[in-house]
Amino acid sequence: METVESLSKKIESLERQLNETQAVSRQYLQNVAHQLTAPIGAIKWSIEALRDERVPLARKQTLMRSVYSQSTILVHVIKNFTLMSNLEADHELGQFREQPEPTDIRLLAINLVNDFQPQAYERGITIDVNDDSFDKTYRDKLLEIEKNLVAQALSNVIENAVKYADPDSKIEVRAWLSTNCIGLVVESQGIPISPSDTKRIFERGFRGTSAQQSVAAGTGFGLYLASRIMDFHHGSIFVEPKGRRSSFKMEFPKSRLIG
Ligand SMILES: Nc1ncnc2c1ncn2[C@@H]1O[C@H](COP(=O)(O)OP(=O)(O)O)[C@@H](O)[C@H]1O
Ligand SMILES: [Mg+2]
Numbered sequence: 036m037e038t039v040e041s042l043s044k045k046i047e048s049l050e051r052q053l054n055e056t057q058a059v060s061r062q063y064l065q066n067v068a069h070q071l072t073a074p075i076g077a078i079k080w081s082i083e084a085l086r087d088e089r090v091p092l093a094r095k096q097t098l099m100r101s102v103y104s105q106s107t108i109l110v111h112v113i114k115n116f117t118l119m120s121n122l123e124a125d126h127e128l129g130q131f132r133e134q135p136e137p138t139d140i141r142l143l144a145i146n147l148v149n150d151f152q153p154q155a156y157e158r159g160i161t162i163d164v165n166d167d168s169f170d171k172t173y174r175d176k177l178l179e180i181e182k183n184l185v186a187q188a189l190s191n192v193i194e195n196a197v198k199y200a201d202p203d204s205k206i207e208v209r210a211w212l213s214t215n216c217i218g219l220v221v222e223s224q225g226i227p228i229s230p231s232d233t234k235r236i237f238e239r240g241f242r243g244t245s246a247q248q249s250v251a252a253g254t255g256f257g258l259y260l261a262s263r264i265m266d267f268h269h270g271s272i273f274v275e276p277k278g279r280r281s282s283f284k285m286e287f288p289k290s291r292l293i294g
Contacts, residue, residue, distance in 0.1 A: 053054065066254050067196070070112045076191055081105070096148045104153035111150075111194060113195055115189055119256050122263060131184065132267075137177035138185070141169040144208050144219060147190045151197050163260040165209035173209035176294045178287060180268055188264040188272070191257035192221045192283045198250050200225035201279070211284055218270065218286035228276040236274065237262045261285070 045152045081098045085089055090098075121128055141164065155162050196206045200223040211220045228236065232243045240255040247253065258272070265272045268285040 041294070051057075052245055065185045067116055070252060070254060074109045074112070077105045078102050078109075099198070100108075100153040100156065101267045104151075104157065106154060107150045108194075109153070115191070115256055115260060118187060118260055122260070123138075128184075128263070128267070133181050133183060135181050135268075137289075138180050138182045139212070140178050140180075140185075140219060141166075141173065143182065144169075144189065147193055149188060150190065150207060151193050152281055154194075155197045155206070158197070158200070160197060160202065161199055162197070162206040162208065165207055168209035168211075172212045176292050178217070179293050180287065181264075184264045184267065188261035188285065189221075191261045192272075192285065195257060196221050196223035196283070198253075199223070199246055213286065213288065215289055216270065216286035217289050217292055218284060220282050220284050222280060222282040224280045227279050228274060228281050233274055233276060237272070252271060 039150050042156065050210045081102045085095055085098050085102075118128065118131060121131055145164050148164055152162065193206075193208070200206055204224045206221065208219060208221050211218050226243065226245050226249060235241045236243065237258045238255075239259040241259075242253050242255040262272050265285060265287075268291070270285065270291075272283065272285045275282045275284065
């Protein structure tokens with residue numbers, strides 16, 4: 036009798052687990068669908084307006100910028116989903132790993148910032164890459180890193196800065212150096228990060244309450260992926276919030292500096 040009872044308990048618990056897993060994957064799929072639908076909808080809408088002869092040229096330029104910006108978001112979202120599902124299946128992100136290669140981190144930052152300029156422009160935000168700080172910190176040295184993964188981590192951080200910053204504010208990307216580490220900082224001003232959120236924003240799926248209220252679109256995967264990618268490099272990512280200003284610091288061991 037006892038065995039039957041314990042078996043039925045096990046079955047019940049398995050059933051609960053199965054339901055939970057199904058709920059999680061349903062939620063995940065809904066998230067994927069929502070994240071893909073929003074930019075595609077915006078692109079379609081812009082293209083329709085572009086075809087309209089009555090729309091003035093100046094407006095068409097804005098619409099073109101918006102198409103570019105939405106496509107960037109789309110590529111970015113898809114890359115994140117691909118990395119996420121790979122991480123679920125394989126904790127080491129096997130198929131995405133590459134040989135670390137000497138990388139000009141300033142150039143990487145400039146290229147990514149350019150990708151997000153149209154999105155920033157729409158909200159009156161300027162993004163500056165502080166050349167002086169890179170000159171002083173890196174001189175002509177390169178960082179030995181897995182370039183595409185670090186690019187994804189950094190673009191997640193820049194995307195957040197644009198998404199959660201105050202309209203008409205300024206975002207700064209600058210080089211960062213400490214005794215043992217070298218890296219960069221992305222500083223923005225906008226939605227404050229509370230002390231309790233500071234601990235949790237790097238968790239998989241976590242989104243801040245006020246962030247969620249002001250920007251509906253989001254999965255809570257961005258910073259989780261960024262921190263996993265920094266782990267692969269024996270580096271780290273952390274945030275230093277000061278009121279409405281937040282500095283996200285990404286750091287690598289100095290031993291990755293070459294040249
Ligand atoms: N630059 C920022 N300013 C304010 N809050 C931020 C910033 N970057 C991240 N956050 C907070 O960290 C949370 C997690 O970020 P992320 O993992 O990229 O997920 P998502 O952007 O999809 O919400 C956000 O929901 C937000 O609360
Ligand atoms: Mg994000």
